[in-house]
Amino acid sequence: MMHSRIKHLFNFKDIERTFSLLGPYIVKNRKLYSVLLLLLLFSVSMTVAFAWFIGKITDAAVQGDFNQMRWLVPIGFSIIIVNLIVSYFDTYIESMVTNKIKLELKNTLLKHIMLLPMKNISNTRTGDLLTHFTNDINCINGVIGSNLLGLIHIPLTLIAAFIYMVNINWQLSILTLLVTPIGILGGAFFGILIRNNSRALFDQVGNINSNLNEVFHGISLLRSFLLEKILLKKFHRQTKDQYDLEIKNAKLHGFFNFGAQGINSFTYILSLCLGAYFVLNETISVGSLLSFVTLMQYTTGPLTGIASQWGSFQSSASAVERISKVLDQNIETNELPSYYKAQTLPKTIDIYNIHFSYDDQKAIFSNFNLNIPIGKLVAFVGPSGAGKTTLFNLIQGFYKPQSGQILMDDVSINEISPSVLRSSFAYVAQETFLFSGTIKENLLLARPNLTDLEITNAAINANIHNFIMSLPNQYDTEIGERGVRLSGGQKQRIAIARAILKDAPILLLDEATSALDSESEFQVKEALNRLMKNKTTLVIAHRLSTIQHADLIIVMDEGRIVQQGAHEELMSQDGLYRKLTQTQFLTNQTNSESHLSVISN
Numbered sequence: 102m103m104h105s106r107i108k109h110l111f112n113f114k115d116i117e118r119t120f121s122l123l124g125p126y127i128v129k130n131r132k133l134y135s136v137l138l139l140l141l142l143f144s145v146s147m148t149v150a151f152a153w154f155i156g157k158i159t160d161a162a163v164q165g166d167f168n169q170m171r172w173l174v175p176i177g178f179s180i181i182i183v184n185l186i187v188s189y190f191d192t193y194i195e196s197m198v199t200n201k202i203k204l205e206l207k208n209t210l211l212k213h214i215m216l217l218p219m220k221n222i223s224n225t226r227t228g229d230l231l232t233h234f235t236n237d238i239n240c241i242n243g244v245i246g247s248n249l250l251g252l253i254h255i256p257l258t259l260i261a262a263f264i265y266m267v268n269i270n271w272q273l274s275i276l277t278l279l280v281t282p283i284g285i286l287g288g289a290f291f292g293i294l295i296r297n298n299s300r301a302l303f304d305q306v307g308n309i310n311s312n313l314n315e316v317f318h319g320i321s322l323l324r325s326f327l328l329e330k331i332l333l334k335k336f337h338r339q340t341k342d343q344y345d346l347e348i349k350n351a352k353l354h355g356f357f358n359f360g361a362q363g364i365n366s367f368t369y370i371l372s373l374c375l376g377a378y379f380v381l382n383e384t385i386s387v388g389s390l391l392s393f394v395t396l397m398q399y400t401t402g403p404l405t406g407i408a409s410q411w412g413s414f415q416s417s418a419s420a421v422e423r424i425s426k427v428l429d430q431n432i433e434t435n436e437l438p439s440y441y442k443a444q445t446l447p448k449t450i451d452i453y454n455i456h457f458s459y460d461d462q463k464a465i466f467s468n469f470n471l472n473i474p475i476g477k478l479v480a481f482v483g484p485s486g487a488g489k490t491t492l493f494n495l496i497q498g499f500y501k502p503q504s505g506q507i508l509m510d511d512v513s514i515n516e517i518s519p520s521v522l523r524s525s526f527a528y529v530a531q532e533t534f535l536f537s538g539t540i541k542e543n544l545l546l547a548r549p550n551l552t553d554l555e556i557t558n559a560a561i562n563a564n565i566h567n568f569i570m571s572l573p574n575q576y577d578t579e580i581g582e583r584g585v586r587l588s589g590g591q592k593q594r595i596a597i598a599r600a601i602l603k604d605a606p607i608l609l610l611d612e613a614t615s616a617l618d619s620e621s622e623f624q625v626k627e628a629l630n631r632l633m634k635n636k637t638t639l640v641i642a643h644r645l646s647t648i649q650h651a652d653l654i655i656v657m658d659e660g661r662i663v664q665q666g667a668h669e670e671l672m673s674q675d676g677l678y679r680k681l682t683q684t685q686f687l688t689n690q691t692n693s694e695s696h697l698s699v700i701s702n
């Protein structure tokens with residue numbers, strides 16, 4: 102138990118990972134880092150030069166050597182001015198390089214997330230992903246900036262000062278040798294404790310963000326189920342845990358500063374007393390004593406500083422560790438897909454013997470086969486959980502079957518580039534998602550280089566043009582969080598206009614399950630009929646009207662096709678389809694909206 106705790110405490114894998122992740126960024130910005138290194142060497146030499154100046158000017162004053170003082174004064178001022186200039190450029194360039202790397206890392210991270218398999222994304226909490234951008238990346242300054250440079254600066258100062266101190270008096274320098282290991286070991290120990298605490302702290306920030314994300318997304322549900330108290334309690338608990346971790350961090354830093362200051366003050370007094378003794382013995386001059394004491398401050402100060410830098414460095418490393426957990430996940434391609442104008446309708450779409458499971462345990466499909474007729478309307482019906490949406494996900498290549506193949510024109514979709522494959526489909530999802538922005542901006546997302554005329558025509562065909570024209574800013578009306586709220590039917594028709602504009606040969610339609618009023622339903626249906634013309638349409642059907650006119654109805658249950666055929670044919674058989682429709686007919690008498698999946702459940 103103890104052994105594993107110690108092992109955990111001294112686990113440096115994350116430092117290794119930190120540098121394997123950030124190394125390329127540091128190398129890429131090597132010019133700026135070289136300038137920083139040069140400034141750092143300047144700063145070290147100025148430190149030694151300043152100690153030398155203090156010794157010299159003190160000795161000159163003690164000896165009353167006015168001539169020497171005359172040329173020492175401008176040197177002293179020059180040292181100060183050079184130091185100020187170095188400090189200005191050091192701060193400026195360091196901030197430039199750290200912000201540049203953070204910017205590059207943010208872009209790389211988002212691109213990586215975009216390219217990750219859907220499986221990885223759906224297994225990660227949105228709040229955690231957000232936290233990488235809002236918290237983790239902003240905490241990496243240490244490993245790419247001040248702390249990284251400090252870890253080089255301080256040992257260099259230490260070595261330079263030590264050599265100079267040995268020159269003044271070797272007996273006094275031994276004091277430095279005694280203090281060095283205490284400072285380093287103490288600092289390293291606290292650094293590791295701070296790292297482990299920071300890791301827990303960052304995880305907690307991720308938890309809180311995930312929780313808040315869910316709260317804001319599900320606010321109406323939360324109110325309708327009267328969950329405010331429970332959620333507030335959970336939030337209090339999480340923030341209290343975060344507070345405790347922050348306090349622990351403060352305690353660790355406090356202890357750490359206490360030790361550092363203690364070492365500093367004791368060695369200062371000790372070197373001053375010992376130095377005074379050597380002055381009395383006439384072993385060293387007063388000037389040398391002052392030089393020595395100044396250098397001692399420059400060594401013990403930074404020496405304990407190294408530990409503090411190490412602590413911050415460790416805390417940054419744990420932020421990088423969280424980011425690298427995402428960046429370490431394999432992506433499927435390196436290229437972000439882009440719209441590709443599909444020329445023709447594929448002549449065949451065949452599914453051969455696929456086996457698929459989301460979690461490698463529960464199989465959704467086993468030995469699943471299907472030939473999809475081209476240019477037709479194919480409806481998929483079946484109870485909830487039958488695998489209809491999963492089939493759509495597989496056809497679009499969002500998930501890959503563990504075995505078997507999906508072929509378009511006899512070519513496996515795995516061999517078709519994501520740009521070509523995804524451009525072949527226009528997807529109208531069950532829940533319409535519109536981005537915040539104007540209506541026009543939402544429609545322009547469909548494909549590049551759309552003209553105003555194409556947009557208006559699509560909106561007319563989707564039965565939404567008149568509504569848009571009645572809005573205050575027409576196509577430039579803001580929708581979503583900052584703008585006009587749209588009804589379910591209006592949103593659906595905008596989504597249909599977007600699908601029309603995409604102009605893809607295959608239409609995937611996950612019919613909305615929520616009931617629309619009959620006027621809205623009529624308008625949506627009309628829009629869909631126009632959209633389906635000359636296309637292969639695959640629809641997860643919930644409306645009886647869609648099913649009756651479908652060229653082929655596939656009845657699915659528990660990942661299997663249990664029946665297929667046209668409406669009349671299936672009605673003549675004693676099977677699941679008839680059962681589903683009969684139950685539905687009862688409801689249909691009072692409600693024109695039908696929802697097979699729900700009723701069948």
Ligand SMILES: Nc1ncnc2c1ncn2[C@@H]1O[C@H](COP(=O)(O)OP(=O)(O)OP(=O)(O)O)[C@@H](O)[C@H]1O
Pocket residue numbers: 223459460465483484485486487488489490491492698
């Ligand atoms: N991302 C996922 N991870 C793990 N399991 C999933 C995931 N999505 C769906 N499932 C499971 O796969 C099975 C099929 O789900 P799917 O959504 O394809 O059914 P469906 O027929 O579309 O249902 P509905 O009509 O209710 O939308 C279900 O058992 C479901 O729990």
